[in-house]
Amino acid sequence: MKKIWAFASYNLWLQFAPPVGKEHLHCDMKRGFAKALQREPQIAALLATDSQPQKIGLLAQRGVYEFHQAPELLSRKDGAQQLAEMLKLNQQSAVVEERVKLILQNYQQHPILFGKNIIQLSRGDEGFPQAIIIKQGNYLFNFYAAIDCIFVESDGRLHILDFKTGKSDFDRRQAYLYLLAASYLYPSQSAIASFYNLETGKQSDPISATAGTLKAFQIELALIAQKHQKQLKLYRDNPADFSMIFPANPGFSCGYCSFNSICQFSSVSEVAA
Template identity: 45%
Template sequence: MDFASYHLWSQFEPALGWEDTHCQMQRGWRWTQTARSEDAQIVSFTETIWQKVGKLAQQGVYEFHRDPLLLKHPRGCERVADRLYLYYEVAVVRDRVMQMLQQYQADPWLRDREIILLNRGDESIPPPIEVCIKEAKFYLYAAFDCIIRAVYRKSVAQSRQQIEIIDFKTGIADSDLRQADVYLLAGKYLYPDCDVTASFYNLETMTSSELITATPARLDEIAHKLATIAKLHQQQLQAYQRDPTCFDRLFPPHPGTHCRSCNFNYHCTYSAAQ
């Protein structure tokens, strides 16, 4: 069955303001070569420093709440850093993550909240959600950082549970609202009897976005968009399997200065970084 995710959506279409640096060929390399074991090195993902910082910061939050006594321990940050092997990282990663651990210990944002799910950030791919819209079906993959529960009262006589899906961020880059859209669609299927909202929490600036919601009509739009992407993605992969020589027509390149930081520039004949 066709599949979709926020990650795939972001590979198809760039975030607002990033159009000049978006390249379809990178998506083509990643997906067409993955199945070829002899080319595994080509598609191996090189983690950037900033991605490493974000992953370790999330793991630190997980460790604090897995062992809540660390939140009050005078050497709690050091013990979490030991569990993350933080002292083996380069200085820029170590210092930024340690600063976030110290900030979080001083003001733990998730304290006293009912946590339904808190992921460490390095888990395997979650089970897919089967999304059905009219005659189209696809599998939706959505990996959540954190889910908390609250109670939202509509009236004295009626109350509904509210589920808030949270994505942790670091740095100063703007969040992509499409990620929240995917979370809200997934939440509709996972928690059909609840009001589902989404938000972003920045572990570095200690700020939270406003709650993001979607009407049923908006959720239908999101589902149709993902269904279209899932179908086109599979069609392109199948076309490549039938005729590998059409690769650059299926996945057109967009060379430029951004090629210098692309994970695949060494293997790309169109790369402006060569």
């Protein structure tokens, strides 16, 4: 079978269209760095380095995973501390260590997966999930959905649970994409999805979707995959036009961008001043 280069994912969609209310923080050039210039040595080095929020999220996911690999830790008074040592949190920055320790303590007190019929639980470091090949009309593309956890409800429905950290709002688009993935991976089972913040304890209501809703999201993903591939080709054919194909949006968000050290449009110095 011919290799399929086009792809789509929630992460890619997020790089095209941020959540409602966050439009002013959006920057297409960030996507250009990450997707069009990812093989450049400087870019590759930055992409290989996890940001502080990424480290916290990955370690939090690993902590939940390890708690359920060794569930006896949940009932031990020093269970969270034992797990902190296993994860070598003392080798992280003070902020990462403190926040992940609190997450472990919170989860030990409120282990929302305890007693659940878990059929999939990610460690957080597995890399890209296996691609789901989707055909929309005559267009083929790979769909990637990195799912944190799936368990079976008492009524037989699959429940896809996505863990969050920090102060980010829940984006329902992500839930619908997980449900789309489930419709391919488990076509004979109905599913719901929800979010749970490991730091705040906030949980969303369960989200379900009709076949029509999932079809609409599949069509949107196909459009995103096509647009992304067209822009990558446009850049390959016209590398001097990088900043026009992937326009910058300098401002406050530059201070949190992984590429601010190499971006000529970064306003970090202006913000700091």
